Amino acid sequence: MAFVDDLGAALDKTPGGGIILTSLDAVMDWSRGKSLWMMPMGTACCAMELIAASFSRFDFDRHGSIPRPDPRHCDVMVVAGTITRKMAPAVKRLYEQMPDPKWVIAMGNCAVSGGIFYYDTYSVIRGVDEFLPVDVYISGCPPRPEALQDAILRLREQVATDSIVPGRDRQLNTILPTPGSPRKGDSAAADGDDS
Amino acid sequence: MTEQTIVNIGPSHPSTHGVCRVIVTLDGETVVHAEPVIGHLHRGIEKMAENRTYLQVVPLTDRLDYVGSMYANWAYCRSVERLAGIRVPERAEYIRVIVCELQRIASHMMGIGSTGADTGATSAFMYTFAQRDHVVELFEALCGARLTYNYVRPGGVSMDLPDGWVEQCRAFTAQHPPVMMEIDRLLFGNVIARARLKGVGVLTPEDAVGWGTSGPVARGSGVDWDLRRDDPYSVYPRFDFQIPLGEIGDCYDRARVRLWECVESCKIINQALDQIEPGSVHAEGLPRLLAPRPGDAYDHIESARGSLGVYLVSDGSPRPYRMKVRSPAFCNLAVLPLLAEGHTLSDLIVIIGSLDPVFGEVDR
Ligand code: SF4
Numbered sequence: 001m002a003f004v005d006d007l008g009a010a011l012d013k014t015p016g017g018g019i020i021l022t023s024l025d026a027v028m029d030w031s032r033g034k035s036l037w038m039m040p041m042g043t044a045c046c047a048m049e050l051i052a053a054s055f056s057r058f059d060f061d062r063h064g065s066i067p068r069p070d071p072r073h074c075d076v077m078v079v080a081g082t083i084t085r086k087m088a089p090a091v092k093r094l095y096e097q098m099p100d101p102k103w104v105i106a107m108g109n110c111a112v113s114g115g116i117f118y119y120d121t122y123s124v125i126r127g128v129d130e131f132l133p134v135d136v137y138i139s140g141c142p143p144r145p146e147a148l149q150d151a152i153l154r155l156r157e158q159v160a161t162d163s164i165v166p167g168r169d170r171q172l173n174t175i176l177p178t179p180g181s182p183r184k185g186d187s188a189a190a191d192g193d194d195s
Numbered sequence: 196m197t198e199q200t201i202v203n204i205g206p207s208h209p210s211t212h213g214v215c216r217v218i219v220t221l222d223g224e225t226v227v228h229a230e231p232v233i234g235h236l237h238r239g240i241e242k243m244a245e246n247r248t249y250l251q252v253v254p255l256t257d258r259l260d261y262v263g264s265m266y267a268n269w270a271y272c273r274s275v276e277r278l279a280g281i282r283v284p285e286r287a288e289y290i291r292v293i294v295c296e297l298q299r300i301a302s303h304m305m306g307i308g309s310t311g312a313d314t315g316a317t318s319a320f321m322y323t324f325a326q327r328d329h330v331v332e333l334f335e336a337l338c339g340a341r342l343t344y345n346y347v348r349p350g351g352v353s354m355d356l357p358d359g360w361v362e363q364c365r366a367f368t369a370q371h372p373p374v375m376m377e378i379d380r381l382l383f384g385n386v387i388a389r390a391r392l393k394g395v396g397v398l399t400p401e402d403a404v405g406w407g408t409s410g411p412v413a414r415g416s417g418v419d420w421d422l423r424r425d426d427p428y429s430v431y432p433r434f435d436f437q438i439p440l441g442e443i444g445d446c447y448d449r450a451r452v453r454l455w456e457c458v459e460s461c462k463i464i465n466q467a468l469d470q471i472e473p474g475s476v477h478a479e480g481l482p483r484l485l486a487p488r489p490g491d492a493y494d495h496i497e498s499a500r501g502s503l504g505v506y507l508v509s510d511g512s513p514r515p516y517r518m519k520v521r522s523p524a525f526c527n528l529a530v531l532p533l534l535a536e537g538h539t540l541s542d543l544i545v546i547i548g549s550l551d552p553v554f555g556e557v558d559r
Binding site for chain 2: 041043047048049052055056057081084086087090094116117119121123124141142144
């Protein structure tokens with residue numbers, strides 16, 4: 001993505017480039033959001049729901065989210081299951097192998113915080129966010145496939161506010177917008193709340 | 196002999212069914228040695244059990260074999276009941292048999308589906324998961340959870356069957372065997388699947404017994420051993436059912452045994468639904484905090500993967516002094532080096548799938 005990054009940075013500085021940049025952003029975000037391919041990092045029980053999500057009943061292919069076994073094909077890593085100390089280096093390495101831009105969904109209490117294995121055990125990492133930047137958390141032990149569906153749709157909203165200029169997306173995305181609530185930066189209501 | 200290469204598969208590889216890592220020594224494309232490396236999902240459940248009361252351990256046992264949570268629940272509860280001398284009401288025993296046979300179907304659906312996926316027919320998963328979803332729906336009506344049920348408790352089960360459940364269950368068992376016949380024709384009648392499965396990973400009956408395998412892996416080799424019949428527990432002696440056996444012990448036989456077991460499970464469920472009578476589903480007069488007398492107890496049941504046993508030691512306190520799980524998946528996985536030798540790398544994937552390991556149970 002180095003070329004796109006350079007292009008974005010250059011456009012950002014050029015007078016009048018902003019118009020092209022926003023159009024470019026819109027096209028990029030639209031295409032990225034509609035095909036969030038999943039890296040299924042299913043390690044334990046939650047993986048069963050992750051599998052169920054992509055077969056007969058729930059059929060995630062219709063959202064454009066296809067599970068791909070190769071990290072190099074994927075946009076979003078779905079960490080579903082307990083991550084132990086022995087497994088963590090492998091998860092980290094797979095995350096590093098994914099091309100930018102990439103997102104992480106922590107599915108299930110184990111991936112969120114360690115869940116039922118938070119206390120009394122010596123081998124479980126207490127939440128995957130100890131070593132990965134997580135974008136969407138799904139609670140539940142295990143969460144239903146519908147919850148994963150919701151997470152993908154939320155992530156799509158988040159992707160829609162990304163910019164190809166590196167660093168710019170960070171300011172926009174500090175709060176994940178919920179449907180119906182005003183988005184940061186595009187309404188006066190948000191400013192009014194602050195005062 | 197050419198130069199040997201060492202290839203690492205896993206720990207996160209879609210075809211290892213979990214987090215198994217296999218270090219494979221290859222000569223060309225032929226496997227010289229395959230060494231499974233386990234422990235990537237070691238969560239210390241046995242150790243955690245020592246810090247929980249007897250009732251609090253039940254949710255932990257759900258997470259052992261997460262494809263078949265009811266079995267671990269039941270095996271653990273049987274151990275506790277033996278340790279504390281609890282008598283379980285008959286209705287509860289019937290309900291346990293029904294849910295565990297349903298669980299066997301759900302679990303084998305996963306196993307058969309992945310056999311199809313490993314041989315290149317992902318569409319098999321579509322059929323089996325539709326069936327699995329029916330079972331999961333029944334469980335959801337029963338206890339509110341799709342995967343981790345916490346349903347079988349020491350002394351009985353947590354809740355009685357809800358209204359209309361029996362009819363739903365009968366509807367399921369009526370439509371299930373024809374679907375199995377269809378899968379049999381579609382998947383196991385398929386030329387490619389037969390070529391990939393037949394004669395691959397042959398386990399002789401002597402090795403099957405010698406390595407301590409059980410369940411469909413042993414029965415696929417023709418070892419006629421099923422705890423439901425050979426060490427009868429609960430109300431199983433009252434049912435009439437067959438134990439399907441394989442002939443030569445290859446991947447094809449193991450997968451076929453799973454398929455026929457599902458049909459037999461339907462028979463058992465139907466008989467149990469006929470015989471079940473109203474009554475209490477939980478033993479009366481149990482103390483809130485179980486503290487069995489000092490001693491130990493072992494009990495085992497036939498899970499979808501083989502004989503699953505739980506050994507408990509009590510020191511008289513409300514917490515188990517030690518819990519040890521005899522996990523069938525662990526013993527079944529041990530034969531992998533034996534089976535894989537001399538086959539190609541792509542066959543290794545099929546062999547792992549045919550052993551149907553669940554790593555929550557292997558690593559505990
Ligand atoms: S959150 Fe619950 S269901 Fe998911 S992996 Fe952890 S223990 Fe299993």
